[in-house]
Amino acid sequence: MRARAKTRAAGGVLTDVLTLMLLPVPLLVATAPAAFAGGGTRRWFGGRAESLRADAQAAKDAAAAAFYELDTAQRDLRISIETITAVDGSPPARKAAGDFTALGQRIDEASHGYIEAVDAHDLERDDLEASAASTARDELTAAKDALNRVKSDLDRFAQGLGPLLDKAETQLARLAPAVERARAGLLAASNALDEVRGAGLRADDLAARLAALGPELTKLNQGAGQHGVPETIRRAEQVLHAADAVRAEAARLPERAREIDRRLVSLRTRAQALTTRAGSVDPVLSELRRRFSAACWQDLQQVPEQAASSVRQAEEKLEQAGKAREEQRWADATSRLSTARALLNDTDEAVSAAGDRLRRLNAVAKDPQQEIDRTRFALRDAQRLAMAGRHTPEPRHARPLDDSVARLDRAVAALEGRHPDYWQFLTETEAVRNTAARVVSDIREERGTGG
The missing domain is CATH 1.10.8 (Helicase, Ruva Protein; domain 3)
Incomplete structure (x- = not known):
């Protein structure tokens, strides 16, 4: 058997030699290197092997495209999920985040399968056999199909995120303008206070209220990443509201000071007038006692004493209001003025009641x-x-x-x-x-x- 094999081998070599001798010289020159060089064996597998290699390469390219598309989609969707979770802490938002994590595990499995299929087959080998090319084609096609299935599930999941994502993006769109408005409001309030102080008004209470907003501004500057988007928007709106109140009160402060001055003058004048009018109550009471029964005037007996007492109290409150005005304690001054006015109103009604009683009794008696x-x-x-x-x-x-x-x-x-x-x-x-x-x-x- 070995002899026959050697004979066949020898005969094969001889046949090859004879064939080479019969070839034309240019063809011989062109063919000889390819026949004996180390990389020239691919030609001997025939058309089917090359076709399978091309199919496998096409399957590899398709799988690579599917892998790239899935990776891109996952990256984009991760941004959407991060946007939602940064803004929304509701149960639907938490469920969406959990579902995305589960999809990520499936994506990892499909991607791992694709990478293994690519690493398992070297389609550039010169001695790639037809069976190996066929296996590579099948495994790469299966990897591509797995990637596409996960991609389809990912796309459907992304479509379902529409309402949550719209809500989150709306919140995010409000974030930067809200923070900027808050900062602008604080600056406007600070400028208004500076202007008031320049006019000689201290506005210490307003300055204290503005200073109390400092920690809130610090939190705004720390950003939504630390405090969350909804909380940051809420804080920005509160800061803006408080700063606008300070600014508005600062802008009204000069007129408020002038108004307090006017009320002080007016109420002091009224207190003096009521003191004079209260002196006329005794003659009225005297006439009531003389002409009418006791039931007609008994309830007015205390009017002179009460009027004098109320006027004294009002004058005390006015003195306190004047002192508060000098010390620029605006709220205290306003409060004292209101009390003084109420006392004078009561006094005016009591004094008027005596004269009105006499007038009405005179009319009905007549x-x-x-x-x-x-x-x-x-x-x-x-x-x-x-x-x-x-x-x-x-x-x-x-x-x-x-x-x-x-x-x-x-x-x-x-x-x-x-x-x-x-x-x-x-x-x-x-x-x-x-x-x-x-x-x-x-x-x-x-x-x-x-x-």
């Missing part, structure tokens, strides 16, 4: 019929309205009007005594008119709403 007619007119007007469009009035309207008629009759009858209580009479007639007015208001309201 002619009570005018007060009676006025009250009866109010009752008749209410009765006509209650009967309008009806055969009988509503009991809830008729009853209080009937009671008021009886009440008026009793008040008129009480005037027939020797020392009539005219003040009680006036009190009763006013109460009757108030009842009539209330019934009229109720009827109009009901009929205006279809009642």
Whole structure:
């Protein structure tokens, strides 16, 4: 057997030699190096092997393209997920982040398979066999398909992120402008304070409020990466609101100082006038005591003393307000002025009440019929309205009007005594008119709403 093999081998070599001898010289020269050089064996595998090598290379290129597309898509989607998680801490946002992590594991597995398939096959080998090329083609195609499947799942996942991503991007779009507005607001407030101080006003309370915003500005400068986008936007809006309030108050401060000065002058003048008017209460009370029953003036007995006391208290508050104005304690000055004004208002009402009492009592004592007619007119007007469009009035309207008629009759009858209580009479007639007015208001309201 070995002999036959050697014979065949020898015969093969001889045949090759004879063939070379029969070739034309140029062809021989061109062929000989290729036949014996180290890299010239690829030609001997025939057309099928080269076709399989080309198929494998095409599969490798397609897998590489799929790998690149998947990697690019994953990078882009990671940015979207980071945008969402930076802004949104809701359950849907946390679920999206978890789903992306799970997809990342699948992407890693598909990518690992692709890299192994590429490393396992050297398609540039000169001695690549047809079976090896076929295997390489199949494995690379499978790797490409796996990459494409994960890419499809990634694309569907990305489409579902639309609402979350839109919300996050909207928040991010608000972030920079919000922070910039806050900084601009702080600067405007600081400039307004400088301008006020230049006019000789200290504005210490405003300066303290502005200084208190310093830590918030520090947090804004630290950025959303440390404090989160929603919290940073919220903080920026709060800082802007507080800074705008300081700026606005600083801008009003000169006018506020002028207004306090005007009120001080006005209220001091009013206190002096009320002191003079309070002195007229005693003569009024004296006339009331002389001409009318005790019931008509007893409730006014303390007016002179109360008026004097209220005016003194008001003057004390005005003195305190003046001192606060000099020390530029604007809030204290305003508070003291308000208290002084309330005291003077009460005093004015009490002093006026005495004179008004005497005037009304004089009028009714001279002619009570005018007060009676006025009250009866109010009752008749209410009765006509209650009967309008009806055969009988509503009991809830008729009853209080009937009671008021009886009440008026009793008040008129009480005037027939020797020392009539005219003040009680006036009190009763006013109460009757108030009842009539209330019934009229109720009827109009009901009929205006279809009642």
